[in-house]
Amino acid sequence: MENAWIIPLFPLLSFLFLIFFGKRLKGASAYIGILLSLASFVYSLLVLFERFSSPTHKAEAVWLTIGDIQLTAGFEVNQLNALMLVIVSLVSFLVHTYSKGYMHGDDRFHVYYAYLGLFTFAMLGLVLSPNLLQTYIFWELVGLGSFLLIGFYFYKEEAKKAAKKAFIMTRIGDVGLLIGMILLFWQVGSFEYDEIFAAVAAGSISTTMITLTAILIFVGAVGKSGQFPLHTWLPDAMEGPTPVSALIHAATMVAAGVYLVAALFPLFTASETALMTVATIGAITAIFAASIGLVQTDIKRVLAYSTVSQLGYMMLALGSAGYVAGVFHLMTHAFFKALLFLAAGSVIHAVHTQDIEKMGGLWKKLRVTGPLFLIGTLAISGVPLFSGFFSKDEILIAAWAHGNTVLFWLAVIAAFFTAFYMFRLFFMVFSGESRSDMSHVKESPGVMTIPMVILGILAVVAGYVNTPWFGTYLGDWLTEGNAALGHGHIEGPSWIMIVATVVSLLGIFLAWLIYCKRSLSRDWLGAKTMYNILYNKYYIDEFYELTVVKVMKFFSLFLHYIETFLVEGLVKGVSAAVSGLGRLGSKFHDGQVQRYGTVAFVGLAILIVVFAVTGGYLK
Amino acid sequence: MNFDYFLTFLVFSPLLGVLVLSFIPNTKESVIKTVGFLATLPALLLSLVAFFQYRAGVSLEELSENVRWVQFADPDTLGNLFSINYELGVDGLSLIMIVLTAILSTLAAVASMYIKKEWKGYFMLFLLLEVGMLGVFAAENLILFFIFFEITLIPTFFLIGKWGYFEKEKAAFSFLIYNGLGSAVLLIVIMVLFARTGTSNINALASILAADSQNLVFSSGTKMGLLIAMLIAFGVKLPIFPLHSWMVRVHVQAPPSVVMLHAGILLKIGAYGIIRFGMGIFPEQFQDIAVLIAVLGVVNLLYGAFLALIQKDFKMVLAYSSISHMGIVLIGLGAMNEAGIQGAIFQVVSHGLIAALLFFLVGVFYERLETSNIKNLGGLAKGMPITAGFLLAGAMASLGMPGMSGFVSEFMAFLGLFKELPILAAVGALGIILTAVYLLRAVLGITYGKAHREFAGVTDIRNKEWVPALVLLGIIVLIGVYPSVLSDPLTSTIETIIFKIGG
Amino acid sequence: MSSVPISAYLALALILFCIGLYGALTKRNTVIVLISIELMLNAVNINLVAFSKYGAVPAITGQIFALFAMTVAAAEASVGLAILIALYRNRKTVNIDEMNSMKN
């Protein structure tokens, strides 16, 4: 554990190596990526196991001195970090492997792996960071990695737009985070997490300041985790290769926002307002994204919106002081959402389309992918005995226990939506007859299926590390020795669990009626307008286009005119005046010698008169 | 580093090249270019030696030189007053600037491979320019500083006007006139200081004014006036809004190698001057207008960013981004605390490197595609993947991606300002977003998307071109990852400044 | 005996000077212009002589100065006329306002 710092270096190595020499060893570059990511995964596991037995470890060195301020860089391994390490490195490793099949034959294969390496490095660095500054640094680098991978197919206009959007949207959040952390710094005099917590605990910071900074930092989380209103980039980010979506936009990076809030949990708990904000935003995002998910027809977009809504769940959990619930759901979600994306990838790989309207009846064709996709769907829908069930249950309990009744019911509805649209997706893809020519379709190679299988297993079992029945190991472990994080397990009325189960089953049943049994008409939404609103994601993008973008453009133009007419014009004016004076003067030199004499005489006269008048010689 | 006239030799070593060149016929292109390149090396080596010696703990005092140069007054009557000495000397700050100058000059000399005609004259002027730039940072004496300052003016005028692009002469003249006015104002300030105190040595002046708390030498109004004038003078160079329009023109019209130096060093002389003389000689007055400086900084930052947002020509984008980034320097200075000042200096260095890199890359693809208009480009990554990669890296550095120098400086500058004027700083922070927006718009517009043209027969960056790109990016990343390499040498300088302003 | 006060001489000189100046600046004929200049110089001579006799500190030097002035004036006039002749050969005019081949 003393040298956990080595974990991020493996992927970094792979990045550097591939970026410089990748071109030479084409396909082989995959193995480098896979091996190195495997290495960091193994190492993370070791760290995790070591962590069970030994206390938090932290090591730092001075990075930059500003006068008497010393900014440090280092790493820390506490429960949360250790857990995140494992999740990230595992998913990363699986995606590395999976990609070997999925990206097979792409002529920029090595670049792809290099980017993956860069991203993994950043993500691991992020989870190891012991202080806000370092977190911010890796936070940005993670964004860079995601930006690069979204724009991997750079020649596609959409990819370009999506990458740009992702970068800028998250950047907006990041500035919030930056401001927040700097303000916090001048309050605390340090970026170190524990010193911040100490200051908060000591109450040396005014509550308003805490609220302000907490919310600003949360803005950063909103940007990264695609929370409302900065969520629009995440669905577009699906332009990237599917495995990337699995890694970055499902399991790891988007969860970074949640992680950040979790990591700064004591700061948030110190301000009820901040907590409330987090919870509200979370709940709104959950229901909002889920509702959009109901009608999308692009397999990846549906998953993307489900991701957004699940992240909303996690925020809701944290906002309801449900530290464990949030982290727990983060973990389970990482597994089953990664699984779903990989499965979707495998489907796309097979049928070469993302439009679910064109799919159908793939159950028979994709013997491995189908069941795995089903497992993922069940897990996310919160069907009992699957991992999602337990974590979602925790969240609902937390929300209820914290007294956010409204938010609680919103979450419940969201759960219903989730179950419904996920199974809508499942049925439309796998059941019934194929709605287009599917003759060529065949199952993906083992290199792709095996990672899915592993994730499938995890999607089932991961829930059992923290259950009301067999004990809340995860919770107890996460919270041990840190009261600020709340209890390992929050007690809640048992009916919540039943309600949750019922709604999810209801959703599934409804979806089955409509899309499998077809006993209900498909345009169940009746009102076309409603459908359009949902289908166009509440016209949020258009709204931004109309307001922010337009205003900025206008303002730029305005300044442009200032530049051309005021700034430039002033200069032109002056020079024109000077040369005008010159013209005047030279007109005067008209070669008439007597005028020259006259000028001299007049000059003399003026001097004498002025002298007489001002000199005081006239009496 | 223990022989006399080390600095003199450092500063004037490029003249050796001029000497050699004068014996080479104008037709021997490759020879001339080689000589021109080699002539920049001595300065580079010496400056690096000095730098590492300093890092190793050798004091810079022993480098300073002082020779009597000219005595205006009759020594019998007025003694040593009104005499100008030839005084060179460096501290951490100026040493860093010298190193930067030497590095960029060498790289620009490499980048001069794109010069198509009259290489001899070109390199003679080029080397003269380097002498001027090195001298500016080595001068310990206002008048000497001014002399070197003006010496940079003339070669630049010719380099722009003769080897530039279509509107070169217009650009050259507006460069000359704006900077002429700037230096005129500066000259007034310098002469007032010199004529009223009888000395032009920076430290002497600083101590005289420090001792003059009752405003006997100058009325407080005069001091403020002098400081403002100085700000205007250096504001033209920096440039500070609204004195910037010349610089846009220059960046668009001048040949890439010259722009590398111009954006890399010449603009920085403004910042250096403000720190060295503004803060160094008029600390109290500077403190009084610190807020104004910060506001100007934010204005620069946003103004440049907004205008960069709608430019069609990539060079224009970069030009306005330079304005915007100089805003960060002002922000840092306006903060008037360690973080701010250090951030400002970091920004000076880092923007020097980044701008040089980006303009070099512009040169690379302009050389092949004869356009820098974003509309006509696009999909560059298909034809020239490596160039595109560098371009992207440069853009990332410029928009303050951590791990690169841009972030460190930006971060420190804002860290500083947030302590003093949080609201203003928050407004300025919008600039960070805008920077991302306009840079991505431009760079992605060039590299990503559909190719508007086929890149048949277009070679990617190759052999000699690797050098500047790699070296610059390397240094940028080095500073980004290990900023102490810069901050350690600066410690003493910043401490003195902070001490002066009683912070 | 009552003598003419010096102020009278000075006034005369001044008037003469002004007349000369007026002529020099307005007449078209170059010859007249040259003569007007002579007039101005003679005004000076009157001053000098008057001063040397009735000045605050009478002294002979004034008259000597006057002599020098006259000589110089003569020289100047002759040179002027010579040049005028040369010019007349080329230009075929003595009108001063037609001498404007050079202007901007």
Added chain:
Amino acid sequence: MDLETLLSYKWSIMTPEFIILGVATLLTLLDLFMPKSVNRKVLGWIGLTGILAAIASLISLLGHGPESILYDTFRLDSFAKAFKLLLLIGAAFVMLLAISYEPKEGITEYRGEFYYLFLAALLGAMMMSSSGDLITLFVGLELLSISSYILAGIRKKNLQSNEASMKYVINGGISTAITLFGMSYVYGITGTTNLLDMARSLLALTDIQHIYLMGLALFMILVGLSFKLATAPFHMWAPDVYQGAPTPVTAFLSVVSKTAGFIIIVRIMMVVFFNTPSSYIPNSMPLLIKVQDYIAFLAAATMIIGNVIALRQKNIKRLFAYSSIAQAGYLLVVLASMSVFMFDTLWFYLGAYLFMNLGAFAIIQLITQKTGSEDISQFAGLYRRAPILAIAMAIFILSLAGIPGTAGFIGKLNIFMGALAVEPAHYVLVSIMIATTVVSYFYYFGVMVQMFFRPAAEQEKIKLPIGLGIVIGVCAFATILFGVAPSIAFDFLHENFNSFSDFFQ
């Protein structure tokens, strides 16, 4: 006075004047009796040797203490020595220009006169620089003026030349009259023509009317002499005359004659009006200090007019006419500021101006006399045709524009220092000076653009006559030398003229 007294005078201090006089006479006779066939250039070389001899003798006199002979009409003080040196050097260069002056027509048969008239003019200037009496001052002035009238019109067949000299005569006459009128008042009030006696008697002046009369006299003399300096308000003749006169004459007018003008102005102003009280109250401020602002105003006007109008010039000689007007304006700033450095500054700047301007005129002469056209476009592509010439011209222009590394810059620096060191400091004046300097960049660098950026009309190389070669070489060298190591000049100044302390004794 009898022979003894005459012999008792220390004539040796007049050696330089005698040499010039002698050579001038010699040339006259030679020109008269030499057969027409002989090329008169040899006379030029004789004249040059004469000037050089004069310089030598002057240098030998440098150590000589202040002395005045002929009833204090001729005095040899540091001021005289210092500025005579400038005059002689300038004249030497002009002589070289004159020797290699080959216009299309209208000089050959007057070459002889050309040379000895230069010497006569020079003699006049030298007399002025060391005359201690109003009369000699005036005679010297006129000797200079009249010779230069003729010089300006030396190209008898050339209309422009005639016209130039005609204008010169007329304006010159007027200016002489005005000056003289002023002088007559001064004489009238003091009753003497000896400068120092005047000063003494003026110190006791209390009658307010007399003081006002002195004021009138001051302005008359100032305006009258501003004709020689070509400064406002009596500057307007300069462009026409400079354009029409033969180039060496133009050079002479713009350098030697201007220097002479400053010499006489300083003499009269500093000796006479500096000792005139400005009011009846005993030991009130000197009249000269009182009118400081007027002089400053004239200086400002001159700088503005010269630099601004120059922007529009296409004819190179006209351009340099305006440029020299502007330079005279800079020099007036020295007078206006009246600092302790006044003489040093004046001397150094005049020296620097001498080198840079004569060098420039040498090149102008070379370029223009080939084609006869004086349009700036003649300089197009000079860098291609004759790189050395172009670089030399660049040096002179940079120096005129006051760019560091050249003598011009040090001179300007010195002027600023003087103007700001006095109390109250002339901030406005200095600002105007610097601003107009920046304006001057436009036309100075316009010439640069022609030489370096524009393509040449015809490509054939330019061959450099020996005379011009020497001038250009020496001037370029000196311009750089005094720019890089000005201490040479200043140390010389401080060692030999101990800050002109003997000016008033």
